[in-house]
Amino acid sequence: MSASVIRHVIVRGTVQGVGFRAFVQRHALERGLTGWVRNRKDGSVEAVLAGPVGEVDAALEALRKGPSSAKVKAVLVSEAGEPELRERLAGEVFSMLRTV
Numbered sequence: 457m458s459a460s461v462i463r464h465v466i467v468r469g470t471v472q473g474v475g476f477r478a479f480v481q482r483h484a485l486e487r488g489l490t491g492w493v494r495n496r497k498d499g500s501v502e503a504v505l506a507g508p509v510g511e512v513d514a515a516l517e518a519l520r521k522g523p524s525s526a527k528v529k530a531v532l533v534s535e536a537g538e539p540e541l542r543e544r545l546a547g548e549v550f551s552m553l554r555t556v
Contacts (some may be wrong), residue, residue, distance in 0.1 A: 457478045461492075462506040463535035467519055469529035471501045477552050479523040480515075484550045488512040492544040494553035507527075 467476070472495050480493040480503050489507035496502050503519075505512050522528045544551040 458511050460507060461509045461512050462504065462536040462541055463512055463514040463516065464534045464540055465503045465505065465516065465519065466470050467501045467503070467522070467528060467530070468497075468499070468532070469522075470525075470527040472499055474525040475523050476501050479526075480519060481550050481552055483515050483518045487515050488491040488535060488543050489515060490544065491541060492553050497512040497555060504536050504543065506536075506541050516546070 477493045477495065480501070482490060482491075484503075484505055487507065489505050489511055491504040491506050493501060493503040505515055516531065516533060519526060520531050543553065545553070
């Protein structure tokens with residue numbers, strides 16, 4: 457059994473208005489991850505990904521590329537915990553949250 461991790465991610469570049477949040481959500485759900493994704497007013501996309509370390513790492517690799525219409529310039533990853541994970545909407549496995 458793989459160890460579980462929770463990662464906080466900020467993606468910078470041309471990542472809004474290109475389907476990036478849906479891309480993150482799809483990749484997370486395909487890998488059985490929990491968490492959330494949202495746009496930020498500064499033009500970045502923020503996400504929290506939780507699950508087995510190998511699956512989270514695979515999702516992070518996909519985020520570094522993004523959908524074909526995105527231009528990812530930076531992916532900043534840090535440790536996160538249960539408080540960040542609890543921001544997802546009640547009853548959802550992986551939420552798309554409002555812009556902050």
